[in-house]
Amino acid sequence: MKVLLDTNIVIHREAGNVVNPDIGILFKWLDDLHYQKCVHPVTVEEINKHKDPKTVATFNIKLGNYHQLKTKAPINHTVQQVCSKIDNDKNDLSDTTLLNELVNNRVDILISEDKQIFHKALLLGVCDRVFTIDSFLEKVTVENPKLQNYKVLSVKQEHFGNLNLADEFFSTLKQDYPGFDKWFNRKADEIAYVCKQDNKLLAFLYLKIERGTEDYSDIIPAFSKKKRLKIGTFKVDYNGFKLGERFLKIIFDNAIQAKTEEIYVTIFNKRLEQQRLIALLETYGFVFHGHKKSGSNEELVYVRNFSKKANRDVPKVTFPYISTKGSIFIVPIYPEYHTNLLPDSILKTEFPADYVENEPFRNAISKVYISRSIERNLESGDMIAFYRTGGLYKGVVTTLGIVESVITNIKDEHEFIHLCGKRSVFSIQELLEHWNYKRNNRPFIVNFLYAYSFPKRITLNDLINLKIIPNVNxxxxGFAKISFDDFKLIVRETKTDESIIVY
Structure with missing residues (x-):
C-alpha cells in the first residue's frame, strides 16, 4: 500500500520544534501496517525553498526515510477539467499535482490536512481515498483491531492541583501562553475534565461561566453583555477515538445546565491539532467572531450562538437542540449494544467500569444505526426515541437522537463497511454478517446525533398503559412512527429537560 503524504504532514512530522503526538501515532500505524510512506517531488521542491540552508539540509536528510516518487504523473484529463476552474495559485497547483497521482493510481491513498484538497477530491470522485489524520486512524483501527494498543480511556473530572503540570501534554500550552504555569497553579482547587492513558494526559477541558460583567476589551469586535460559557482551555492530543466529540458533548451539556446564551473559545491555529479542533468546532456551529490580543500574538475567537433553535437540515450546527417539526420515531436497540453505543444512557443495573470510553463509537456524538425496518422514510432533523429491549418491565425508553441522514441503496458490503466506519457498535465481521443476513432485504444506515438521555426511564409496560403502544406484541x-401527543407523554413521564426541545 503506497501512502502519499501531503507536505503539511511531512513538515509537522520532521520539524524539530513541533510537539505533536498525533503525527507519531499516524506514523506508528503506517509502520505497523508496512505501508510505504511516499513524498512527491513538489514536497521536496517546497522544502528546498526554505530560506535557511541548514533547515533545508536537515530536512533533506530526513526525507531519506521516505520513498520519494521519481516522476510526476501526466495530468489526467478529468483532473485538468475540474481543477483548472478553481486553482488560483502555486499552492492550489501543488494540491492538484498530488491528487493527480491518486487519480492515476500511482499511489493508493493520500493523507492531508488541507481542506481544499478534500473539496477537489470530492469533485474528482476520490474522496474515499483521501484522509485526514483522524479519518485515517479511524479506518485502520476498525480494520485492524488486533493491532490496537490502548488501554481504557475515560473522561473524568479532576482538580487542577492533582494534575502534573510537567506532563508533556502541557508543553504547547506553555509555549503559546506565557505565564500558563502561574495561571494553572492558581486554579489548583478548580475542576477540569481530563482523559488519561497510562497516567499521561490525552485531553483537557476547562470551562467557565461568565455572566456578562467581564472585561472583553481585548476581544475585537467587542462582545455584548450576555451570559456565556467560556471554553477556557481545550486540547485533545489523541486521534482515532473521537475524544474531541466526547468533550464537545460535555461542553454542550454544561451550557444547557447553566442556561447560557453563547459559548466561545479563543484559540491559536499554529498547529495541526488546533486546526483540527477549529474544524470540529465549525462542524458544530461555531463561527469566527474576531481576534483576541494574547501577549504579543493574537488568538482567533470562535462563538456558538446557543439560543434555542434547531436546524433540521444541518442539525449539528444547533446541537443539542431538537426540533419537533418533523416525524418522531421509536426504535429498538438490543441490551448488548445499548450502552456501548449510548454510554450516557447506562442503566442503574449496569456496571460503569464495563462501559468506559475506550471505543470511538462510544465517544462520538454522530453515530450509526443499522436497520432492515420496513419504515425507511426518515429525514434529516427527525427525532428518534431509543427503546432498550427487555420485555414488559425491563424494556425501557432511554435516549433521544436526531436524524442526520439516511442511506439506502448501498451497492455492496465494502461501501456498507466504509459508511459505518467507527461510528457503529459492530465489528467488521458483524457488519458483514448483517449485510449478508438477508440478501433480498439489505440493511440501510441511519446517521444520527446522540442528543439526550432521559432522566427517568419508562418501561414497555408504561408505554402500553399510556397507549403509546397497543400491547406487548x-x-x-423497526422504526415505528409515533404522534406528537405520544412524544409529549414520553417527555412528561421521563421528566425530560424541555429546554432542549424546540416546539
Missing part, C-alpha cells in the same frame, strides 16, 4: 421491531 406491538413492541417496536
Amino acid at each position: 406491538s413492541a417496536p421491531r
